[in-house]
Amino acid sequence: MEKGLLYETVVSTVNSNQTANAAPIGIICKDNNTVVCYLHQGSSTVRNIKRNKKFIVNLLKDPMVFVESTLGNLSENYYASHKDEFYIKSTDAFFLANVISMKDVERADQFGVSVTSVVVADVSDIFKQKECVEPLNRAIYGIVEGLVYLTRMEMVSGEMEKLYRHRMVEINRIVNKVGGKEHKNAMKKISEAFSKYD
Amino acid sequence: MEKGLLYETVVSTVNSNQTANAAPIGIICKDNNTVVCYLHQGSSTVRNIKRNKKFIVNLLKDPMVFVESTLGNLSENYYASHKDEFYIKSTDAFFLANVISMKDVERADQFGVSVTSVVVADVSDIFKQKECVEPLNRAIYGIVEGLVYLTRMEMVSGEMEKLYRHRMVEINRIVNKVGGKEHKNAMKKISEAFSKYD
Numbered sequence: 001m002e003k004g005l006l007y008e009t010v011v012s013t014v015n016s017n018q019t020a021n022a023a024p025i026g027i028i029c030k031d032n033n034t035v036v037c038y039l040h041q042g043s044s045t046v047r048n049i050k051r052n053k054k055f056i057v058n059l060l061k062d063p064m065v066f067v068e069s070t071l072g073n074l075s076e077n078y079y080a081s082h083k084d085e086f087y088i089k090s091t092d093a094f095f096l097a098n099v100i101s102m103k104d105v106e107r108a109d110q111f112g113v114s115v116t117s118v119v120v121a122d123v124s125d126i127f128k129q130k131e132c133v134e135p136l137n138r139a140i141y142g143i144v145e146g147l148v149y150l151t152r153m154e155m156v157s158g159e160m161e162k163l164y165r166h167r168m169v170e171i172n173r174i175v176n177k178v179g180g181k182e183h184k185n186a187m188k189k190i191s192e193a194f195s196k197y198d
Numbered sequence: 199m200e201k202g203l204l205y206e207t208v209v210s211t212v213n214s215n216q217t218a219n220a221a222p223i224g225i226i227c228k229d230n231n232t233v234v235c236y237l238h239q240g241s242s243t244v245r246n247i248k249r250n251k252k253f254i255v256n257l258l259k260d261p262m263v264f265v266e267s268t269l270g271n272l273s274e275n276y277y278a279s280h281k282d283e284f285y286i287k288s289t290d291a292f293f294l295a296n297v298i299s300m301k302d303v304e305r306a307d308q309f310g311v312s313v314t315s316v317v318v319a320d321v322s323d324i325f326k327q328k329e330c331v332e333p334l335n336r337a338i339y340g341i342v343e344g345l346v347y348l349t350r351m352e353m354v355s356g357e358m359e360k361l362y363r364h365r366m367v368e369i370n371r372i373v374n375k376v377g378g379k380e381h382k383n384a385m386k387k388i389s390e391a392f393s394k395y396d
Contacts, residue, residue, distance in 0.1 A: 008342050024345065063341045063377075063384035070345045071391055111353045132330030141339040143261045144206050147222065147268045155309045166361060179261075186261035193269055 001029040006178040007135040010058045010069055011037075012079065012086050013048035020079045020086035021048060022069040026178070027057055030120070035097055039117045041104070046117050053099040055121075056082065058091040059135040065090065082125065093133040097121035139179030142171045146190045153197045168194055199227040204376040205333040208256045208267055209235075210277065210284050211246035218277045218284035219246060220267040224376070225255055228318070233295055236305070237315045244315050251297040253319075254280065256289040257333045263288065280323065291331040295319035337377030340369040344388045351395045366392055 001007060011025040021044045028036045035057065039046045049055050058065075065088060068074050079086040087094040100120045107116045149164045149171075156164060168191070175187040199205060209223040219242045226234045233255065237244045247253050256263075263286060266272050277284040285292040298318045305314045347362045347369075354362060366389070373385040 024342070061338050063338055063381050064387075066338075066341055066345060067384045067387050070349060071387065111350070132332065134330065134332050136338065136342070138339055138342065140259050140261055140264075140334065141336055143264055144222070144334070144336065147264060151268060152309070163361065163364060167365070183261050186265045189262075189265050189269065 001027075001035075001135055002137075002180060003029055003031055005029055005137050005139070005180050007059070007137050008066075009135065010060060010065055010088060010091075011045055012056045012058060012088060013045055014052055014085060015044060015048060016051065020074070020076070021045065022058075022065075022074050022078075022088065024066050024070055025057075033123050034100075035121055035123060037119050037121075038107070039119060041115045041117065049099060049119060050102065050117075054085065055097050055099075056085045056087045056094050057097055058088045059093045059133055060088065060091040061136055062090050082127075087127075092130045093126070093128040093135075095123050095127070096125040097123060137178055139175050139183035142175040142179070143183060143186050143190070146171045146175075146187065146194075150190055150194055153194070199225075199233075199333055200335075200378060201227055201229055203227055203335050203337070203378050205257070205335050206264075207333065208258060208263055208286060208289075209243055210254045210256060210286060211243055212250055212283060213242060213246060214249065218272070218274070219243065220256075220263075220272050220276075220286065222264055222268055223255075231321050232298070233319055233321060235317050235319075237317060239302070239313045239315065247297060247317060248300065248315075252283065253295050253297075254283050254285045254292050255295055256286045257291045257331055258286060258289040259334055260288050280325075285325075290328045291324070291326040291333075293321050293325070294323040295321060335376055337373050337381035340373040340377070341381060341384050341388070344369045344373075344385065344392075348388055348392055351392070 006026045006028045009025055009027045010022050012020055012022045015021050023045045025037055030036050078088055080089045098121055100122055103118045104115050105118055106113055149168055172187055172191055175183050204224045204226045207223055207225045208220050210218055210220045213219050221243045223235055228234050276286055278287045296319055298320055301316050302313050303316055304311055347366055370389055373381050
């Protein structure tokens with residue numbers, strides 16, 4: 001994981017009845033040993049982390065794990081035990097995150113103001129289950145998608161053009177949120193080229 | 199590269215004046231030794247491949263290479279020679295594609311009918327410059343994005359809801375175009391859950 005980047009992961013935690021829970025969570029790599037994440041209030045993940053002060057971060061790209069942990073919960077046979085926590089068996093790698101601090105803050109976004117828990121944790125117990133592990137970062141995908149829109153701008157008009165413009169704003173936001181310096185520089189070039197259609 | 203998946207690559211070819219040319223191209227992995235790509239008429243890439251009957255496929259994630267090869271061309275110092283071809287120095291891996299067949303077909307898409315060259319090529323001279331090479335496939339990104347929209351559907355209305363719906367159709371199309379069986383199954387689950395908002 002590279003400093004400053006936000007990765008799409010699946011976090012697994014332990015419920016009060018000792019069963020496992022999992023949810024997709026974006027994890028920011030702060031430095032070699034520290035991660036940060038922002039959790040919306042009201043989820044089992046927040047409650048479990050508040051209670052247990054630790055969680056497992058699963059680095060994986062299995063599409064069904066993302067879908068099922070979002071729509072409901074993963075069935076029991078997806079999990080294996082690590083100490084008193086659970087990780088996801090099919091994960092490429094996982095680590096244990098030990099909470100250093102957890103603070104509730106009010107954050108305003110496009111959907112209004114909500115309470116978010118800012119969790120800072122240090123990293124231990126890193127296990128790789130595949131030789132090559134590349135955690136999921138969305139920045140390069142945003143770049144590729146932005147380039148597609150850019151090269152199509154001469155072909156579109158009306159409703160479609162409006163959609164492309166809206167999507168470009170969103171891509172710009174995402175790349176600057178999840179990407180590194182090189183991604184941000186590349187996105188800036190795309191935005192500059194895009195602005196000639198203003 | 200996994201059979202059936204489409205990867206985002208940068209293809210480098212040799213111009214008639216022996217200089218190098220590069221452009222982002224989607225490459226479909228047909229089997230262990232064969233790739234397929236669809237090229238729009240009129241580009242240097244098509245002309246060069248028609249003339250030389252071979253091209254280099256660069257597997258990389260360097261955002262600036264994608265941007266600069268789309269907006270204009272890469273400067274000379276980006277390239278190194280392999281036999282009488284050029285590859286991109288910073289690439290994670292590259293291989294030589296030798297054209298087996300090239301056929302011009304008329305294809306209809308959202309922008310109308312255009313002539314596309316279907317290129318089938320076999321693969322040789324595979325070089326890895328990084329120990330771990332994972333070529334760029336957009337399917338998991340579509341899955342993650344689709345899940346974001348799905349979980350936000352209760353929070354949006356009006357114009358924003360319309361955008362989400364439109365984007366979901368597009369994501370569905372992309373995942374089914376570039377993804378494998380597991381991606382398609384996962385996307386089907388997302389679409390089913392999304393349809394409850396119809």
